[in-house]
Amino acid sequence: MRAVAEPSYRKRVGYQAMLLGGFATLATIFLLAGHMATKDVIKLRNQEDLLASLNEVIPASLYNNDLLANPLEIDDAQGHPVTVYRGAQGTQITAVAYEITGQGYAGEIRLIMGLDATGKVLGIRVLSHAETPGLGDKIEVQKTDWILGFNGLSLGNPPLEQWKVKKDGGQFDSFSGATITPRGVLKAIAQGLLFFKDHRTELTNPLVVESTSTPAH
Amino acid sequence: MTDYTRIIKDGLWDNNIIFVQSLALCPLLAVTGSASNGLGMGLATTSVLVASGAMVSIFREIITPQVRIPVFVLIIAVLVTLVDMSMNAWTHDLHKVLGLFIPLIVTNCAILGRAESFASRNKVAPAAFDGLMMGLGFTLALVILGAAREMLGSGTLFANAHLLLGGWASFLELELIPDYKGFLLIILPPGGFLVLGFILAGKRLIDRALAERKAKSAAVPASAPSNA
Numbered sequence: 001m002r003a004v005a006e007p008s009y010r011k012r013v014g015y016q017a018m019l020l021g022g023f024a025t026l027a028t029i030f031l032l033a034g035h036m037a038t039k040d041v042i043k044l045r046n047q048e049d050l051l052a053s054l055n056e057v058i059p060a061s062l063y064n065n066d067l068l069a070n071p072l073e074i075d076d077a078q079g080h081p082v083t084v085y086r087g088a089q090g091t092q093i094t095a096v097a098y099e100i101t102g103q104g105y106a107g108e109i110r111l112i113m114g115l116d117a118t119g120k121v122l123g124i125r126v127l128s129h130a131e132t133p134g135l136g137d138k139i140e141v142q143k144t145d146w147i148l149g150f151n152g153l154s155l156g157n158p159p160l161e162q163w164k165v166k167k168d169g170g171q172f173d174s175f176s177g178a179t180i181t182p183r184g185v186l187k188a189i190a191q192g193l194l195f196f197k198d199h200r201t202e203l204t205n206p207l208v209v210e211s212t213s214t215p216a217h
Numbered sequence: 218m219t220d221y222t223r224i225i226k227d228g229l230w231d232n233n234i235i236f237v238q239s240l241a242l243c244p245l246l247a248v249t250g251s252a253s254n255g256l257g258m259g260l261a262t263t264s265v266l267v268a269s270g271a272m273v274s275i276f277r278e279i280i281t282p283q284v285r286i287p288v289f290v291l292i293i294a295v296l297v298t299l300v301d302m303s304m305n306a307w308t309h310d311l312h313k314v315l316g317l318f319i320p321l322i323v324t325n326c327a328i329l330g331r332a333e334s335f336a337s338r339n340k341v342a343p344a345a346f347d348g349l350m351m352g353l354g355f356t357l358a359l360v361i362l363g364a365a366r367e368m369l370g371s372g373t374l375f376a377n378a379h380l381l382l383g384g385w386a387s388f389l390e391l392e393l394i395p396d397y398k399g400f401l402l403i404i405l406p407p408g409g410f411l412v413l414g415f416i417l418a419g420k421r422l423i424d425r426a427l428a429e430r431k432a433k434s435a436a437v438p439a440s441a442p443s444n445a
Contacts, residue, residue: 010281011281015281016281016283016284019279019280019281019284019288020284020287020288023288023291023292024291027291027292027294027295030295030299031295031298031299034298034299034302034303035302037302037306038302038303038305038306041306041307042302042305042306042309045305045306045309049309049313132401132405133250133399133401133404133405134399134401134404135401
């Protein structure tokens with residue numbers, strides 16, 4: 001079959017360019033169609049994920065609003081924007097939750113932290129990490145309840161300089177075989193608590209209920 | 218003439234992507250911490266292999282040798298992106314586990330290898346069938362390796378299979394060794410190499426035993442007449 005001479009037009013640059021261009025166009029069409037078909041479902045799934053992790057750190061009894069509605073965007077001390085989700089009873093803010101990140105043994109550790117309106121920790125959970133299985137992954141609530149040990153504490157109880165692992169002069173346990181991981185987590189938590197202290201008034205301002213749905217008389 | 222028996226044998230055993238060609242070791246070692254992850258990655262790769270085999274074969278007459286590689290890569294990249302998006306939408310929990318590795322299917326040299334060496338030279342049906350068999354062979358390797366590492370490393374088998382296959386698959390999830398403390402080395406990448414080494418050695422032993430039996434049965438009819 002290969003013995004049949006190729007038609008000469010196939011050797012021209014124009015044919016090759018058309019071929020590549022044609023395939024690129026086809027590829028674009030397919031990807032667009034795929035994107036259109038999946039983007040709403042993916043968005044929904046991501047929101048469910050977010051809501052599920054928010055519910056881990058804000059007890060359902062504390063709020064009666066939509067946690068995902070009207071999040072605040074505030075820059076932290078390093079200038080990175082932090083998205084703050086707020087739980088409220090009526091317009092009264094009862095809880096806030098936001099993401100904090102720490103440097104672990106193997107890259108970033110992302111956590112979500114929930115505080116009540118006075119700055120007391122409601123809950124902290126790990127969202128993602130790449131720590132060593134069996135050692136550093138004890139920060140996951142599925143593995144040990146270490147991360148639950150922060151519940152009810154706040155900045156001042158203990159004071160800031162005590163928010164460290166015992167090895168660094170603080171008051172929190174680390175795990176045998178892994179110090180860097182809990183150290184990174186504690187640093188992130190301390191920064192998170194400072195963030196709340198710095199922006200307390202902004203964060204606990206009563207929720208502004210948007211009145212777009214009820215037209216004025 | 219296309220020999221479908223040959224394709225089945227090649228894909229699953231004689232020319233298995235992992236056991237014989239030793240291609241695609243990166244996804245192999247990365248995801249085979251558990252049998253369920255291996256199965257998920259294997260099935261995702263299989264769907265890409267089948268579709269890329271068919272697509273490459275459909276267009277084999279108009280693709281010139283000069284531009285074939287970019288075209289193959291483009292086709293494979295589109296298919297992988299589509300698989301990635303649909304898994305994110307419809308098997309979201311599994312995507313959270315495998316998400317990092319799905320885009321890596323693009324770099325799985327076995328797919329480009331099959332496009333180049335088989336699909337571009339054969340009709341659509343055998344090309345897709347070859348993709349299916351190669352994919353199943355790859356899945357088989359991932360599941361065997363995943364199951365071995367999961368049993369040794371975590372003491373479970375098919376943990377989280379319901380994320381992949383739905384609720385009915387919970388019966389697959391076994392806890393073989395209760396209160397197992399785990400064997401960290403096997404779960405980490407070096408464990409993947411170790412277990413793969415033993416599996417490769419095992420395959421060689423089986424192949425040798427098969428060859429010996431074949432040689433013996435070939436020898437018997439030949440010598441039988443002389444005895445008689």
